[in-house]
Amino acid sequence: MSRQIHVFRSPERFLAGTIGAPGEREFYLQAAEGRRVVSVACEKQQVAVLADKLGALISEVAKRFGEQAGAAPFVPADERLLTPVDAEFKVGTMGLAWDGDRSQVIVELLALSEDEVSEDVVLEDSEEGPDALRVFLSLAEAQSFAQHAEAIVAAGRPPCPLCGNPLDPQGHICPRLNGYHRELG
Template sequence: MDPVMHSFDPPERFVAGTVGAPGQRTFFLQARAGRRIVSVALEKQQVAVLAQRVDELLDELMQQGGTSGIIPAVAPLDLADDGPLEQPIDEEFRVGTMTLSWDTAEERIVIEVYPLVDAGDESGEPAQEAAGEVLVVRLAAATARAFVARAQKVVGAGRPDCPFCGEPIDASGHLCVRANGFKRRG
C-alpha cells in the first residue's frame, strides 16, 4: 500500500491548538492550504518539545549564519495567530514520532509527523506496521517562530502547576505528595 502523504509546502496556516477544558484538553497540530485541512492529535508534552526544538534550531541557525534569508529572533507580530482551530476537526491520526530538519536549499524548517505505531500485544506478536501515513510541513523561519509562540501559549494555558510538586492543580485542588497528602488549592 502506498503511503498517504499530507504535504504542506508551505501551509497557509500551521498551528497547535486544543479542544476541551483544561485538564481534559486534546491537543492538535493543524495544517491548512486552501480548503484542505489536516489535523493530527498529540500529547501536550509533544507540542511543548516540538516548539522548544524548533526554537532551538532557529536560534542555532541565527548564531551560525550562512543563510541568505533573515531568521527573526522573535515571532513577527504580523504573523501572530490566536484564532481557534479550523472546523471540522477530523483527526487523521495520533502522533507517534516527529522529525525536525532544516532544508538549506529552500531555507525552510521541515517537520515530519508520523502516526503512533501499535506496540504489539502481550503474546509477543510483533507490532502492526504503520499505514505509512505522514504529515510533512515546510515553514519559513518567520512562520516557524510564529508557530513556536502560539504553541507555547497553548501549552501554558492549561491548569496551573503546584509550586511544591509540579503536578497540575484542578479547580478543586489536588493531593500534593510533597505535603504528605494534604489538599492544596491553586
C-alpha cells in the same frame, strides 16, 4: 493500505490548538492550505517539545548560516483550530530539518505505530512506513508557530507550587504533603 503523506509546501496556517477545558484538553496540530485542512492528534508534551526544538533549530540556523527569522504574523488572529477537527492520525514520531537551499524548516509528524520507526522513514517518500504530515515553513513562520504553541501549552492548569503537578479548580492531593489537604485562607 498504502502510506499517506500529507505535504504542505506553502501552508496558510500551521498551528497547535486544543479542544476541551483545562485538565481535559485534547491537543492537535493543524495545517491548512486553501480548502485542504489536515489535523493530527498529539500529546501536550509533544507540542511543548516541538516548540522547544523549533526554537533551538532557529537559533542554530541563525548562528551557523546567518539566517534570521524576522517577523511574520503567521498564526491567524483568532488562533483557533478550523472546525470540524477530524484527526488523520495520532502523532508518534516527530522530525525537524533545515533545507538550506530553500531556506525552510521542515516539520514532519509521523503516525503512532506499533512497529519501531527508523530514521530512514523520516522525510522519505517510501511506500513503507507510517502516515505523515510534512510542513515546510519559513524561519519566521516556524518562530511564530513555536511562540503560539508555547502559549497553548502554558494556558493549561497552573502547577502546584510544591510538587509541580497540575492544580484542579478544587485543588489536588499533593504528594509532597503526604495526602494531607491544608485548608486555604
